[in-house]
Amino acid sequence: MSVRSALPGVDCSTNKVSAPLTPPLLGASLAELTAWVQQQGQPAYRGKQLHEWIYHKQVRSLAEISVFPKQWRAEIANTAIGRSTIHYRCVAGDGTVKYLLRLADGYIIETVGIPTPKRLTVCVSTQVGCPMGCDFCATGKGGYKRNLGRHEIIDQVLTVQQDFQQRVSHVVFMGMGEPLLNTDNVLGAIKSLNQDVGIGQRCITVSTVGIRDRIRKFAQYQLQVTLAVSLHAPNQSLREKLIPSARSYPLELLLAECREYVELTGRRVTFEYILLAGVNDFPEQAAELAQRLRRFQSHVNLIPYNPISEADYKRPWSDRIAAFVKVLKQNHIAVSVRYSRGLEANAACGQLRASKE
Numbered sequence: 606m607s608v609r610s611a612l613p614g615v616d617c618s619t620n621k622v623s624a625p626l627t628p629p630l631l632g633a634s635l636a637e638l639t640a641w642v643q644q645q646g647q648p649a650y651r652g653k654q655l656h657e658w659i660y661h662k663q664v665r666s667l668a669e670i671s672v673f674p675k676q677w678r679a680e681i682a683n684t685a686i687g688r689s690t691i692h693y694r695c696v697a698g699d700g701t702v703k704y705l706l707r708l709a710d711g712y713i714i715e716t717v718g719i720p721t722p723k724r725l726t727v728c729v730s731t732q733v734g735c736p737m738g739c740d741f742c743a744t745g746k747g748g749y750k751r752n753l754g755r756h757e758i759i760d761q762v763l764t765v766q767q768d769f770q771q772r773v774s775h776v777v778f779m780g781m782g783e784p785l786l787n788t789d790n791v792l793g794a795i796k797s798l799n800q801d802v803g804i805g806q807r808c809i810t811v812s813t814v815g816i817r818d819r820i821r822k823f824a825q826y827q828l829q830v831t832l833a834v835s836l837h838a839p840n841q842s843l844r845e846k847l848i849p850s851a852r853s854y855p856l857e858l859l860l861a862e863c864r865e866y867v868e869l870t871g872r873r874v875t876f877e878y879i880l881l882a883g884v885n886d887f888p889e890q891a892a893e894l895a896q897r898l899r900r901f902q903s904h905v906n907l908i909p910y911n912p913i914s915e916a917d918y919k920r921p922w923s924d925r926i927a928a929f930v931k932v933l934k935q936n937h938i939a940v941s942v943r944y945s946r947g948l949e950a951n952a953a954c955g956q957l958r959a960s961k962e
């Protein structure tokens with residue numbers, strides 16, 4: 606099954622539209638947009654124009670599409686494309702930009718643009734808040750409001766692209782929310798980011814804390830995206846102290862699903878592991894982690910903890926981080942350390958929170 610078949614309303618084998626498109630338009634394919642313009646009594650080629658103007662010229666209102674006939678433009682001027690507005694924008698010293706975006710219903714979400722010399726990465730949110738309540742995460746501490754629609758996920762990428770005046774090359778689903786609690790919209794957004802916006806699937810990473818049966822389901826779409834699983838502990842007893850949902854979804858089951866993912870997709874899994882001083886950063890814990898991931902096609906991404914006001918964890922000193930890395934390497938585990946960007950703008954991993962005006 607391909608990601609195309611995940612999209613409601615489109616018969617992907619023929620690319621025919623099987624159900625009428627209802628705005629917001631972002632997330633709709635060329636075929637869906639073409640059917641939509643034809644329903645409005647317009648010729649099919651207007652669908653291609655509409656696709657170009659919403660995804661590449663990134664208009665915020667259909668009234669801006671100057672190639673459309675004036676009268677029709679006036680008629681469709683209020684049709685929602687699905688764009689948010691920038692409520693607040695903050696640039697960190699390292700060039701990372703944090704945005705607070707206002708959605709149509711007034712909720713505010715966070716998005717981060719992360720530039721490096723060769724890349725522009727967007728860290729997108731998938732929910733307003735998050736219901737998982739992880740102990741070290743500002744989003745989790747702030748509660749949960751609702752899932753984002755696929756248009757609201759795509760809009761975050763277009764907003765950063767427009768603001769930087771530069772093509773977005775990478776997208777990481779590591780903002781507010783748990784992507785696998787919003788699987789349909791996340792799959793719809795990935796499909797559109799790939800086919801309509803032009804971002805390679807291999808340049809997309811989906812991060813999850815793990816939801817029972819959802820990794821297996823996700824694997825069935827045979828995507829080329831990277832799956833990152835937030836592990837954070839080498840054993841069940843510590844993991845369930847940090848991540849409440851781990852109590853009902855034990856580590857062994859999570860790892861078994863990850864193994865199935867590797868078998869089904871042929872792609873390795875990245876394991877994310879926050880380093881919390883004195884909690885999960887002992888060399889013995891590195892050895893235990895290595896033991897657990899033995900014979901697993903994986904990569905461990907260590908994330909030194911980013912402080913949040915609601916929790917009193919500490920980031921380990923660098924010698925402690927180096928010692929943890931050393932043990933993993935000695936045990937032949939591929940490992941990298943991710944020093945978060947945008948710290949002073951509160952835009953780093955785990956520092957994002959939702960609000961409403």
Ligand code: SAH
Nearest residue numbers: 742779782783812813814835877911954955
């Ligand atoms: N809900 C998903 C994706 C969003 S969180 C998940 O949990 O994977 C993205 C990443 O940021 C996760 O690996 C998460 O554990 C990490 N994170 C959360 N709070 C953090 C903090 N205070 N410091 C560093 N990383 C944090």
Ligand code: SF4
Nearest residue numbers: 735737739742745782
């Ligand atoms: Fe939700 Fe991820 Fe934060 Fe946990 S770490 S509360 S799953 S956003």
